[in-house]
Amino acid sequence: MEKQTIIKTKNVSKVFNPGMADETKAVADVTLKINRAEVTVLKGPSGSGKTTLLSLLGCMARPTMGSICIKDKDVAKLPERFLARIRRRTFGFIFQQYNLIKDISVIENVMLPLYPLDVGLREIKARAEGILDDLNILNKRNMKIQRLSGGEQQRVAIARALINQPEIILADEPTAHLDTKLSGKLLDILQDMNSQGKTVIIGTHDPLVYESDFVDRVVEMRDGMVQQIVEHNR
Amino acid sequence: MQRHRKILEYALSSLLRRKYKNIALIAVFSFIVAVLSSVLFLTHALQTEAENILVEAPELIVQKVAGGRHDLIPVAYTKRIKMIPGIGKVTPRYWGYYYDSLTGGNYTILGVDREIEGLTLLEGDMPIETGECAIGKGVAAARRISVGEELVLTDGKGAFSMFTVTGVFSAASELLTNDLVVLFYEDIVRLFDMPADKATDIVVEVFNDTETPVVARTIQRLLPDTRPIMKSEIIRTYSTVFNWRSGLVLTMFFGALVAFCILAWDKATGLSAEERQEIGILKAIGWETANILELKFWEGVIVSLTSYLTGVILAYLHIFYLGGSFLSPALKGWSVIFPSFRLTPYVSVQQIFILLFLTVLPYVASTIIPSWKAAITDPDAAMRG
16 A cells, blocks of 8 residues: 655755854755654754754744645645644644743643633533553643653643644654653553654654654654665565 | 633633732732722722812902012902902901910801802701801811800910800811801801901902913903902812822832732743743643643733722722721821711722722733744744753
8 A cells, every 4th residue: 555645855954043153954845745644753962953843844943944834725825824733733743842831730731732722611521531641641731841750741742742642643752861660651652642643753862762663664864964875564 | 713712711710729929929910900999989088089079169269468468458459350341249257277276276267148059058057156167177176166055266366265066067068168267257267367348259250261371361460469269269279289199199009009019010921940841841742832831821911900900909998998097198188187087989980990900911012922922933942941
């Protein structure tokens, strides 16, 4: 069966502070295809452009040059309000620093993505509790974020990424702050998501991740450029 | 609708997360609104009070002017004024200011030959014969006397005159009566050593109010050394005086107001890195710019409206229940004996809305603008701070 492309980039570049003394080319001329329901790893050392490329793929930043098609729609020049809708409907983000809102409870953090939608609070809460239960963290639902351990915060971030039932999960260095045991658990969760048909894109330099059995493709990056793409046969 | 309610709830929880900062801001904001509102309420209430009291005042008063100075007016002028068509009673008035060296206060002494309309007594009666007097609460307090006791005044010849206090005026009329001493006109003529054929001024009753300006011009033509003063002119003077005084207080307060504006602007415009990051996170998880602006709008409205309402309520209580004790020395009367009456709550709806417009709207705007700047940047950039 022919694989269906969900994201396609063509000659994508991202330059920070263009024309200034500290101009930085974070991503250079990247052409890439991401297939639906596959696990793709962006592998590379720090500063190789993984995070920036993930941001570009997730419509969180705009490319300086090139095009990004998500489900055959070029999003590179779309107005911000359309990008926000695409982010909400298509992507679930798991950030390296978790990016949870401090001083509010676990469940509020998880419910946040659905606040701007006309979905009842009761329904949102039920959905959030369901996901927290799946991730074995329901008992911490009323705790403030800063009282959780790193692994627990990671799971809250995953729950938040899943509440809008996204097609694509983007995870930036998801194991960076976890020990081996917790990293293993996280990979199980990501594999589980993938088995449910979700496309997973992970930016990492952790061998535990890019050597995992469930990874379909490893995109090796260095200095903002794609060095090689290694296909895995699962 | 559900969406707006959820964003409003999140705005509330967001404010609570920074509760100490927001409580401090609300406290300062409320104080500013309270002072501004107090000045406006007090000025408006005093003007209304004065206008209400002046309803009973004569439409036209005639004074004699000598070289531009107010002089005693010949009682004989009453007969000449009476000849003008459209005029009712023409009555000479006997009154004057009395400096009391004992208390350092100024009293207004009024001579009557009948009960004064529109004034009620708290205690006792109006004087019914010579040697008696009714006094205002301020005079009673300054001299520490009450009904049945003696008020001793020094007359024009330097001798002491004693008057038995028959009544003390009520607090309701205090703006007018606080420093008032009412005597029989024979007593005041003697006290001020006035010529028997002269009065302080003349009160003219005009049958048709609209004809008052015409009557005033006729009197001036008939008696060129007089100055007719219409009630409308007195009301205008009161209004000008109170507006001038409130302007003076507001000018003094201007420095504090500017300081607060700088503080509010700094708070509102200077989004912290944490706040900017939060906007970035919200955008990354699917919030649109409009949702962020709605969130910041609610935050601004909650802070400014809470401060505004607190300030207005505090001002209302201060002015109408505590007698405007912090501001009244600057705004009420010129006498050393300040009235301490409770004002009737007259509040101008227009003033309430102007104050709302000048406090809530700028704050909300200054909250939204920086958030809008952060919200239109890419989430990635916003999260980086």
